[in-house]
Amino acid sequence: MIDINQLQKNFGANEVLKNISISIPAHQVVAVVGPSGSGKSTFLRCINGLETITGGTITVNSHVINAQSPRKVQLKEIHSIRQETGMVFQQFNLYPHKTVVENVMEALLVVKKMNKEDAYKISSDLLAKVGLAEKEKSFPSQLSGGQQQRVAIARALAMEPKLMLFDEPTSALDPELVGEVLKVMKDLAEDGMTMVIVTHEMKFAKEVADRILFMADGVIVEDAKPTAFFENPQTERARKFLRQVSEF
Amino acid sequence: MDLVIENLSFLLKGAYYTLLITVVSMFFGLIIGLFTAIARIKGNRVLRMIAKAYVSIIRGTPPLVQIVIVYYGLVDYGIEFGPLTAAYIALSINIGAYVSEAFRGAIQSVPRGQTEAALATGMTERQAMSRIIIPQAIRYAIPPLGNTFVGMLKETSLVSVIAVTELMRSAQLLVSQYYVYMPFYLAIAVMYWLMSTFFTFILHKIEKRLSVY
Ligand SMILES: Nc1ncnc2c1ncn2[C@@H]1O[C@H](COP(=O)(O)OP(=O)(O)OP(=O)(O)O)[C@@H](O)[C@H]1O
Numbered sequence: 001m002i003d004i005n006q007l008q009k010n011f012g013a014n015e016v017l018k019n020i021s022i023s024i025p026a027h028q029v030v031a032v033v034g035p036s037g038s039g040k041s042t043f044l045r046c047i048n049g050l051e052t053i054t055g056g057t058i059t060v061n062s063h064v065i066n067a068q069s070p071r072k073v074q075l076k077e078i079h080s081i082r083q084e085t086g087m088v089f090q091q092f093n094l095y096p097h098k099t100v101v102e103n104v105m106e107a108l109l110v111v112k113k114m115n116k117e118d119a120y121k122i123s124s125d126l127l128a129k130v131g132l133a134e135k136e137k138s139f140p141s142q143l144s145g146g147q148q149q150r151v152a153i154a155r156a157l158a159m160e161p162k163l164m165l166f167d168e169p170t171s172a173l174d175p176e177l178v179g180e181v182l183k184v185m186k187d188l189a190e191d192g193m194t195m196v197i198v199t200h201e202m203k204f205a206k207e208v209a210d211r212i213l214f215m216a217d218g219v220i221v222e223d224a225k226p227t228a229f230f231e232n233p234q235t236e237r238a239r240k241f242l243r244q245v246s247e248f
Numbered sequence: 249m250d251l252v253i254e255n256l257s258f259l260l261k262g263a264y265y266t267l268l269i270t271v272v273s274m275f276f277g278l279i280i281g282l283f284t285a286i287a288r289i290k291g292n293r294v295l296r297m298i299a300k301a302y303v304s305i306i307r308g309t310p311p312l313v314q315i316v317i318v319y320y321g322l323v324d325y326g327i328e329f330g331p332l333t334a335a336y337i338a339l340s341i342n343i344g345a346y347v348s349e350a351f352r353g354a355i356q357s358v359p360r361g362q363t364e365a366a367l368a369t370g371m372t373e374r375q376a377m378s379r380i381i382i383p384q385a386i387r388y389a390i391p392p393l394g395n396t397f398v399g400m401l402k403e404t405s406l407v408s409v410i411a412v413t414e415l416m417r418s419a420q421l422l423v424s425q426y427y428v429y430m431p432f433y434l435a436i437a438v439m440y441w442l443m444s445t446f447f448t449f450i451l452h453k454i455e456k457r458l459s460v461y
Pocket residue numbers: 011014016034035036037038039040041042043
């Protein structure tokens with residue numbers, strides 16, 4: 001599903017991702033963990049082209065972003081990848097001027113050029129699936145953080161993505177609202193969605209992920225099954241990180 | 249005072265032209281301003297430079313000079329406009345520069361995450377701009393646009409120099425006919441004030457309506 005080859009990303013002189021190569025097969029749930037500033041968000045954002053890559057290639061479902069190809073070619077590939085990839089952001093980024101159901105319908109209308117009735121039907125069903133059937137006509141500002149994030153997930157799912165990217169989806173939430181979002185994500189994982197999740201929720205990662213990527217300083221330092229990573233980390237860097245997060 | 253009442257219909261006709269010029273210039277100014285703002289934010293290097301120069305020149309020169317250039321100056325190059333057309337052109341171009349600054353500020357105050365969310369669902373830059381960013385930016389832009397609009401209402405008095413009989417020139421004509429100043433100038437001051445207040449009121453209403461969410 002995802003094939004990343006010698007991915008490099010610099011911000012000016014700052015090398016944020018250093019030669020990352022990794023493959024993620026379909027239906028795998030991958031949790032990306034690591035200290036702040038290690039490049040987790042940047043890594044995720046390169047996959048759907050929100051960041052311009054400095055070197056290497058990223059292949060998603062046979063669409064290839066190659067750092068060497070002209071920007072125009074890259075943008076075309078990125079556009080194809082985005083049509084098959086959903087993304088969920090830490091800050092939800094719902095459209096505040098649209099109602100909940102309009103948020104979900106938007107891409108169906110604009111990108112897929114679907115008619116209103118069909119788009120509404122799909123969106124309405126998705127909102128029911130994330131437990132928000134009765135909030136269709138509300139504006140995002142009238143919802144709790146947890147509800148907003150579930151709308152954001154429904155919005156991403158509306159395009160029937162083959163891959164879902166999550167960037168710390170629960171970090172902006174009050175602790176008591178984290179569970180409802182993780183529940184929706186867990187259901188998605190059980191339905192066989194391919195997911196890459198940047199998260200600080202170690203318990204969730206252990207429970208739901210098939211695989212943990214531990215990033216530090218722009219490098220994937222460990223790539224292991226959750227039990228192996230959490231019970232028997234191989235590097236001092238990972239042990240130190242796990243000690244720090246367990247202090248919370 | 250009697251003189252004012254006697255000539256009220258003449259003054260009202262002047263007020264009508266003032267309004268007409270304001271509304272027409274504002275309309276074209278909005279269009280010019282929107283495109284200039286987009287050119288400055290999303291355009292290529294050349295487009296950005298042109299847009300920037302336009303805004304800088306217009307904001308750095310007196311509107312009166314811009315008006316006389318369009319009406320008298322261009323005649324030297326064989327381009328001749330009627331006074332009213334010249335007024336529309338000069339003021340639309342003038343207001344476009346101010347509107348573009350209002351829009352630019354507004355577009356930039358929409359959080360980056362909005363564009364990213366739209367792009368991530370597969371929209372193109374253009375779709376994200378027109379469907380997600382601009383509708384939100386308009387709301388941020390209303391207060392500065394309102395100020396521009398009311399400013400324009402007052403600035404139209406400048407086109408009296410090119411013989412457009414708007415409110416200011418109506419008063420001047422009456423003054424030269426009756427040789428009294430104060431009643432006519434006071435009368436038009438009141439009329440300008442009433443129009444400004446009315447528009448400010450309307451803008452507040454629009455702002456309120458747009459902030460339902
Ligand atoms: N747009 C940008 N411009 C310049 N530098 C950036 C930009 N975005 C990220 N960086 C830098 O890249 C590095 C990695 O950032 P990134 O956001 O990917 O880290 P992260 O692992 O997601 O951290 P966190 O856990 O705090 O979210 C940091 O040093 C950051 O300062």
